Amino acid sequence: MAQEPRATAAKTTARITDLRTLRAIAHPVRLRLYEVLATGGPATASKLSAYVPGAPGSLSYHLRQLAEHGYIEEAPELGKDGRERWWRAIPGGVRWSNADFEGQPAGREALASAQQVLVARQLERLHAWQAAGAEQWGPDWAGAAVATDTVLHLSLDELREFAADLHAVMNKWGEASRAATQGARRGDDTDREQVFVFTHAFPFDDRPGPSRGNPA
Structure with a gap:
């Protein structure tokens, strides 16, 4: 490379x-x-x-x-x-x-x-x-890593707002990451690693009875 x-x-x-x-x-x-x-x-x-x-x-x-x-x-x-x-x-x-x-x-x-x-x-x-x-x-990076999930009860508009909030956070840290990468290429002293982030948010239904997305 x-x-x-x-x-x-x-x-x-x-x-x-x-x-x-x-x-x-x-x-x-x-x-x-x-x-x-x-x-x-x-x-x-x-x-x-x-x-x-x-x-x-x-x-x-x-x-x-x-x-x-x-x-x-x-x-x-x-x-x-x-x-x-x-x-x-x-x-x-x-x-x-x-x-x-x-x-x-x-x-x-x-x-x-x-x-x-x-x-x-x-x-x-x-x-x-x-x-x-x-x-x-090592333990420091393992301790800093994130693994989380939850179930939210949202309306369609709230899910859209939630998605917009996630995009804003990702964009914020994306800009910081790009700036840090440019600094590293200039020889700045950094202690950084590539960090993979992925999220999914979608409607589901595990309640008994016909599913909304797959009606009986």
């Missing part, structure tokens, strides 16, 4: 609004490649193979697909010769709205596939932490 030698142009990934782009990112290898580039900095397919299972040739194909759909871009200034092909992530992440795919015949299937890939990756990270996180990171 390599440190960014300069700031990239002011661009971010676009919100996904078409099925072709959604299918392109809904692939475990491509999602993992984007994650590694986004958190670890620019790299070649060969360097990425140390973090993402697969032969460099296969990873190169997936990297080209990510570039075609606006998730990464080439970083030619990092190559020492014409044979090295370096890639960098375009910030912004992977995001879409289900509403953009309503009415498309294959929309529901594509959304389900993409959501399964994302949830599988989230659970993979959680299982890795549960299996060896405390031993790997």
Whole structure:
């Protein structure tokens, strides 16, 4: 992996609004490649193979697909010769709205596939932490980690407000994280690690009788 030698142009990934782009990112290898580039900095397919299972040739194909759909871009200034092909992530992440795919015949299937890939990756990270996180990171980090859940009784508007509050908190700490990352690249003294955060909030019904979402 390599440190960014300069700031990239002011661009971010676009919100996904078409099925072709959604299918392109809904692939475990491509999602993992984007994650590694986004958190670890620019790299070649060969360097990425140390973090993402697969032969460099296969990873190169997936990297080209990510570039075609606006998730990464080439970083030619990092190559020492014409044979090295370096890639960098375009910030912004992977995001879409289900509403953009309503009415498309294959929309529901594509959304389900993409959501399964994302949830599988989230659970993979959680299982890795549960299996060896405390031993790997030590008692201080283990004590600072958060695991919580609750059941709330909310109206539709209250759930929307709750979601907005969560977004505000995530944005606040996202800005702080980005500022700290830039400081670390300038050589500031820091004691930071990557911290994975994911939340889900959705209606459910485990009461006896017909379910609202699945009426008898």
